[in-house]
Amino acid sequence: MRVSLRDVAAHAGVSVKTVSNVVNDYQHVTPAMRARVQRSIDALGYRPNLAARHLRKGRTGIIALALPELGNPYFAELAAAVIDSAAAHDYTVLLDHTGGRREQELLVCRGFRARVIDGLILSPIELEAEDLGDRAENVPLVLLGEREYDLPYDHIAIDNVAAARAAVRHLIGLGRREVAFIGARRGRSEPAQLRVRGWREELTAAGLPSDAGLVAATDGWGHADGEAAMIRLLDSGRRPDAVFAYNDPMAIGAMRALHARGVRVPEDIAVAGFDDVVEGRFAAVSLTSVSPDKEAIGRLAVESVLARLGGGTPAPRRVRAGHRLAERESTLGRAGAFGAPGRDT
Amino acid sequence: MRVSLRDVAAHAGVSVKTVSNVVNDYQHVTPAMRARVQRSIDALGYRPNLAARHLRKGRTGIIALALPELGNPYFAELAAAVIDSAAAHDYTVLLDHTGGRREQELLVCRGFRARVIDGLILSPIELEAEDLGDRAENVPLVLLGEREYDLPYDHIAIDNVAAARAAVRHLIGLGRREVAFIGARRGRSEPAQLRVRGWREELTAAGLPSDAGLVAATDGWGHADGEAAMIRLLDSGRRPDAVFAYNDPMAIGAMRALHARGVRVPEDIAVAGFDDVVEGRFAAVSLTSVSPDKEAIGRLAVESVLARLGGGTPAPRRVRAGHRLAERESTLGRAGAFGAPGRDT
Known part of the structure; x- marks a missing residue:
């Protein structure tokens, strides 16, 4: 009963x-x-009737989370963090799949579902600042991700420039001198710009090259894009001794290409990624990666939405979540991954 | 304007x-x-007001999708398929994360959000048939996944027994004689039972062993579970020459363990997984895997929900989605993956 x-x-x-x-x-x-x-x-074991409870407060108990791609494990892990954090506040999450397309992102932002959601968390890819300028203020909006907008919305992100610099510093510290970047994007929108900037700043500070020949642009950010970009780099005549990829799937795709060409990781080319997805930890050569605090990002995003529902209009905040560099075999070598540092050069 | x-x-x-x-x-x-x-x-560029349109029909335009774990790329890819198919019908998807826990699955099934959803698609892990027996028929329910229930709900699944048999037949055809199974689950619920059955039936038909010593039970289905199970198998004294894993993350975890022990894949041990997630295609040794037609599963699930909203009460259907075996380097060897079959034994 x-x-x-x-x-x-x-x-x-x-x-x-x-x-x-x-x-x-x-x-x-x-x-x-x-x-x-x-x-x-x-x-x-009493369980309150959540729907009724939210309705009494004039709310639906639903937060929408709009992500560019669920197939990318980073977003799946992030979604899990948002869902868990929302559940802790008796909220459930309605998921939108924007495909990273501006039109879809616009639709989501303009509140086409305002009646069923209490708030929106969006990780935009192509959206431009002017797209958000005329947004009707019906439900609170919180932004995630690397794009930076000068707009009055909460934005939760790690410090992408500092994180990229840390990864490149690690590569330089291992003696690498030609560090390529894989995953700058072609076209108008440039979600990778902060990571490219961090890569360039760190190389410049060390007196190392960061010319266009070391940057492999891609159309997408999947495994296959990383693999193709790595092959183009190898065929370009440049001989990088390290690669920093925009994200882990691209880094893993690049490692696959190196493996197929008989190039040893990390002896010939060290590889570092970004996102620290589970897959990288179980690659044959485990992947060094920037590890954003996904749990904190999810929690801070939910808390930001709820703070705006609590009444009052707090000033928009730019919140930094933490990150660290997870150093593994793809840069340290097999010995290094289990303790002793594995300098290879 | x-x-x-x-x-x-x-x-x-x-x-x-x-x-x-x-x-x-x-x-x-x-x-x-x-x-x-x-x-x-x-x-x-006219865009109908979808919310209003659904409301006129007395609907919300939302389908709930309840999945055990988003971190598993299979479910992320499946969610993307459901979301895309729902969008084609002007429906959006509300995502529930059950963690594969019975309590959470029960909560979802008993319609705690009946007022906001038009239908529910659930992939259960621990739920038992009796849990669904007393369900109030407020919103249509469609089941996904390997668990089989004798209950009046639509169920969309591939033929797990036939798919498992195909994978094991492939391994036997390559000359393997000791084929282990990784990922039978400990405890009351047994989502892996059909895949274990297919594994056993095919081995028995070939006159090969399928005793308990070849089955590695685990508590979960992640990379780490597969890695730990593989290590236990290697340390058990058995010398399998092939491994069939419940899913791809476990197969990839097993390959990581083999790599760390210096065991060659597929020369010493061939490995086959289940789900055909992107990650397996980009492993250093690309993974042979049962490939369920995820797009069809997502589409059939959405269509089943909508058919029940269309009025009338069609008889519950058990719908089979297709599957195939994607044969790659983890069983064929490097040469085999690019054309010529790579017999190794």
């Missing part, structure tokens, strides 16, 4: 109203009373 | 009512008239 508010109240020896206040997270409950009611909720 | 129904009608030289009939997909419009209006819609 379904446990009711009344059952919880009887178990805790308090009024139904008090239980209701705890369940609905009202402020006028002492911590001691909250704990007492929570113990009864846990003991009885 | 926003293009209206009126603008389309003027452009096409027809009444607003006719345009409305076309946009709302009513039957009483001739194909010629439909084409004429569609040309004006395309020329003007």
Whole structure:
């Protein structure tokens, strides 16, 4: 039989109203009373009717999350983080798949589903600042990702320039002198621009080349794009001794191309990626990668949406989530990955 | 300025009512008239107000998709297929993350969000038949995946037994005689049971062993589970010359373990997986895998939900989506993957 508010109240020896206040997270409950009611909720396995609870507050209990590609494990892992964080606040997540296309991103931003969602988290690829300028302020919008906009919306991102610099510094520290970049994008939009900038700044600071011959542009960001770009680089006559890829799938595609050509990783060419997806940790040669704090990004995005639902209009914030460099065999070599640093040059 | 129904009608030289009939997909419009209006819609870039359109029909325009884990690329690719297919019908997808936990799956099935969704597509892991027996018939439910239930719901799946048999037959055809299975699950629920059955049937038919010593049970289905299971098998004293894994992440984890131990794939141990995720195609040794027709699964699932919204109560259907075996280097060897078959034994 379904446990009711009344059952919880009887178990805790308090009024139904008090239980209701705890369940609905009202402020006028002492911590001691909250704990007492929570113990009864846990003991009885009471499950509040979430939909009704949200409706009482004039909300739907749904946050939309619009991502460019679910097939990319970074976005799948990020989605899982957002979904888990939303669930902790009794919110569920409606997923939109924009394909990274401007038209689709526009549709999402302009609130074509405003009636069913309380807030929107968007990771844009092609969207331009002017696309957001005339947005009707119906539901809170929080932006994710590398694109930077001078617009009054919360934006959650890691410091992409610093993260890229850290990866390139690591490669230089291992003695590499020709560090290529794979994954600058062709066309008007340039989501990779901060990572390219970090790559260039670090090389310039070290007095190393960062000319156009070391940059392989691609149309997409999948494994096959990385593989094709690596083959083009190898055939170009340049002899890079390291590669920094825009993301892990591209780095893994590049490693596949190197493997097929008999080029050793990291002895001949060290490879570093970006995103730290699970797949990289289980590659035959495990992948060194910039590891963004995905859990924090998901949590901060959900909290930003909820803060704007809480009433008041806080000033737009640019929030930095953390990152670290996960150093593995693709730069350190096999020995290095298990402890001793594996200098190869 | 926003293009209206009126603008389309003027452009096409027809009444607003006719345009409305076309946009709302009513039957009483001739194909010629439909084409004429569609040309004006395309020329003007008219975008119907989808939310309003669904609401007029008493619907929300949202299908919920409940998956056990987004981090597994199979489910991410499947979600993308469902989202794309739903979009083609002007539906959007609300994503639920059950974690494969029975409690979460129950919550989803019992329609805790019935008011916001028109239908539910669920890929269950732990759910038992009796959990669904008392389900209130508020929204159509379509099941996906390997679990089989004798229940009156549409179920879309590939033939898991036949698919597993095909993979094992391939390994036997290459001369392998000790074929291990990685990924049978510990505990009450057994999502892998059909794949284990197919593995066992094919080995038995060939007069080869399929005893418990060749089966590595795991608690989960990730890369790390496959890696750990492979290590246990190697340390068990058995000397399999082939491994069939429950899914690709486990197969890739197993290949990582083999690589670390200096065991050659496929020369010493051939490896085949299940799901044909992109990652396997770009492994250093590309992965042979059962390739379910994910696009068809996503499309059939969406169509099944919509068929039940169309009125009438069609009999529950068990729909088979197709599958094939993608043969690659992890069983054929490097030469084999590019044409010539690479027998290794």
